[in-house]
Amino acid sequence: MASHETVKDENTSQEAQELSNKPMINEQLPSIEHLIYQPLAPIYLKMRRRFNLFSTATILLILFLCQKQQFFPLPSQALNTISYLILAIGLIGILRYLYIVIADKKKYFALREQDITYRCGVIFQKTVTQPILRIQHVELKRGPLERKFGLACLQLFSAGGAAHTFEIPGLLLEDAESMRQFILDHKTISNT
Amino acid sequence: MIETEKTDFDMDAEESLPHWQRISPIAILYFIASFIKGLLSNIVVFLPALYFGSDFIMENPTLWLPVIVALVVFLMLGTFLSFYFFQYRLKDDHIEIRSGVISKKHINLPFARIQNVKLEQPLYYRWFNYTCLQLDTAGSAKQEAKIVALKTDFAEQLKAKILAQHLAQTSGSTENSDSNETVDQLLDNQNRPTEEIINTRSITDLIIHGLTNNRIWIFLGGLAPFFDDFSNYIVVFFQNMGIDIQQLLTIADMPIWQITLYALTLTFIFLFIISLFSIAGSILTFYQYTLSKLEDRYIRRSGLFTKHEVTMRLSRLQMVIRQQDWLDVLLKRINLKFEQINVSVNQSQMNAQNDKIIVPSIKPDECDKLVNDVYPENQMMTITYQKISKRFLLKNLGFILTPLFSVLALLFIIANQAVLITAVLALYLFLSMLIFMRWYRWGYASDENYTYIRKGYLGVDYYCFPTYKTQQVQYKQSWFLKRHQLCSINFVLAAGMQSLPYINENIGISLANETLFQAQSTKKSWM
Known part of the structure; x- marks a missing residue:
């Protein structure tokens, strides 16, 4: 369900456009320090939490059924291992849940006239800024879960390579679409 | 069909060839060569089967003879079909290539999208004056197109046409207004500017380059199938010289000094x-x-057997790297690399080497001349570099290496292993020295147009890129860094990522802001 547009990369501009960048009036560069951040869609946080609970519960249930079933009698050693596994997976599930609750609240994005910034990380905070002029193409990625919750993941590809694809998860579909349109329009404005 | 096509080549190369063309049958040679290459690189898979079956095969000539004949026939047929199905045409400034026997491939490439034009002339093409034309796009490696056999003249004309086409396309835009003249000159055949050779390398230079840079993998790649034979041969060779390696390696009741001497000799x-x-x-x-150098293009030609020609337009240049290993530092030689977009991610190292524009083992003055030629007004060697924070040392030495060493040393002291303690101590000192040099070398600077980074351990590498070519900026800060007002900055370029760890928070933010501003405000195309 990924929609996909290729952005024209040839400059055919005749008239030079004024670069609109408000803080220039103050003779000061716009700073990534003073960005107005927006959180991700609350429903995305909900989706992630629920999915984590659900996946952990499913694995636990399968293990539990394996332990209790009578069709294929398992040796006692295997039964012991399964008990430990259930304990470990349950613990990991709880820790992951806590981590997701904390980490997802630390994910922000900010949109400026000339670039998009995404910020994440609990202990290691990472702020990635993608200038819109350098974007090669835009993709909206929607998995089955995202489709069900009306969410989308915005992917911006630059020449920096696949490893440095700029990605904002958990956007409402209409927000993601309008952001994509903003990027595509921006491109045409600056190039014609 | 083939004859008419040949006359076409010389008659009207400037015109398009709107009909599907077949390449010269000489391409069969190319297909055979690439088939054999593929076979050799996969021979490891077949070797065990061949080895175990060899006796059986040898005893039954009636069986293997037909098999070999069948294989040869299959090879002939396969290469002929590859040749037969390989067609190309030039139409409306697009190049289209159809190829493939069983799985068909159709590539349609507009000239304007072509990033790089490369000419590759294998040894066996040289006598017939043919060459391979390879076209790279800025996008994925999948989109690469290669026309495997063209007359050299025609390939040259086509190359000129593709490059001229690109100039004509971009000249309309404001930033390239001064290149209008160039286009006219290029299109006008009588007035074609002549190439100016700006650097050559003598055999002496290449020998120095071989010594200072390990180019052995060029052989390792090709010789991998023969390793076994090769090592056997070495054993025999030493036996003939009166040294029995096998006996040497079984350390018997020899005094330590003798073993050491042998080890040293062998290492040497x-x-x-x-x-x-x-x-x-x-x-x-x-x-x-x-x-x-021809106009705005830099052309690298080299190769003993297969001749490579790589052409790069100056605007495609993303970054210049001035590289010196420790041996280079001693010999005062430099490897200069002109980095372009990293298209060839999946290609083997050997191919990547051939694709790049690298000037091997040049002297400092030659290097400065070349760097100034591509990036005028750069201050790569004159600007003062700011060192990264000393906390880099504290983290790596204090929090990682020293505790690790202490634990190990303590263990060995308890176990009373004097030799191991000395070894660990030596290793610790060596690693500490490396970390210190890493910190000592790591520096950054920027001016109006360029960003400079200096890195290295014992050797030293200088990176210089026009700031506006940055694709993405990453600002990283952990809790611990934040406490000390430090941060890390990554510059993502089309030629790869460059990072600056442990720099002052405010400097980091202003570097990021400045870089973003340059990338956003300039109307210059990054490619």
Whole structure:
């Protein structure tokens, strides 16, 4: 369900456009320090939490059924291992849940006239800024879960390579679409 | 069909060829060669089967003869079909290539999208005056197109046409207004400017390059199938010289000094052989190296057997790297690399080497001249570099290496292992020295147009890129860094990522802001 547009990369501009960048009036560069951040869609946080609970519960249930079933009698050693596994997976599930609750609240994005910034990380905070002029193409990625919750993941590809694809998860579909349109329009404005 | 096409080549190369063309049958040679290459690189898979079956096969000539005949026939048929199905045409400034016997491939490439034009002339093409034309796009490696056999003249004309086409396209835009003249000159055949050779490399230079840079993998790649034979041969060779390696390696009741002496001798001989191979590899790749300049294009030509020609437009240049290993520092030689977009991610190292524009082992003054030629007004060697924070040392030495060493040392002291303690201590000191040098070398600077980064351990590498070519900026800060007002900055370029760890928070933010501003405000295309 990924929609996909290729952005024209040839400059055919005749008239030079004024670069609109408000803080220039103050003779000061716009700073990534003073960005107005927006959180991700609350429903995305909900989706992630629920999915984590659900996946952990499913694995636990399968293990539990394996332990209790009578069709294929398992040796006692295997039964012991399964008990430990259930304990470990349950613990990991709880820790992951806590981590997701904390980490997802630390994910922000900010949109400026000339670039998009995404910020994440609990202990290691990472702020990635993608200038819109350098974007090669835009993709909206929607998995089955995202489709069900009306969410989308915005992917911006630059020449920096696949490893440095700029990605904002958990956007409402209409927000993601309008952001994509903003990027595509921006491109045409600056190039014609 | 083939004859008419041949006359076409010389008659009207400037015109398009709207009908599907077949390449010269000489391409069959190319297909055979690439088939054999593929077979050799996969021979490891077949070797065990061949080995175990060899007796059986030898005893039944009636069986293997037909098999070999069948294989040869299959090879002939396969290469002929590859040749037969390989067609191309030039239409409306697009190049289209159809190829493939069983799985068909159709590539349609507009000239304007072509990033790089490369000419590759394998040894067996040289006598017939043919060449391979390879076209790279800025996008994925999948989109690469290669026309495997063209008359050299025609390939040259086509190359000129593609490059001229690109100039004509971009000249309309404001930033390239001064290149209008160039286009006219290029299109006007009588007035074509001549190439200017700006650097050549002699055999001496290549030998130095082979010594300072390990080029052995050029051989390792090609020789992998023969390793077994090769090592056997070495054993025999030493036996003939009166040294029995096998006996040497079974450490008997020999005094320590004797073993050490043997070990040293063996290491020395081994290093010597490796250096010889490395030198051979260097000569193989860079024989008759020339770097020339034609208008805004830099052209690298080299190669002993297969001649490579790589052309790069100046605007495609993303970053210049001035590289010096520790041996280079001693010999005062430099490897200069012109980095373009990293298209060839999946290609093997050997191919990547051939694709790049690298000037091997040049002297400092030559290097400065070249760098100034591509990036005028750069201050790569004159600007003062700011060192990264000393906390880099504290983290790596204080929090990682020293505790690790202490634990190990304590363990060995308890176990009373004097030799191991000395070894660990030596290793600790060596690693500490490396970390210190890492910190000492790591520096950054920027001016109006360029960003500079200096890195290295014992050697030193200088990176310089026009700031506006940055694709993405990453600002990183952990809790611990934040407490000390430090941060890390990553610059993502089309030629890869460059990072600056442990720099002052405010400097980091202003570097990021400045870089973003340059990338956003300039109307210059990054490619």
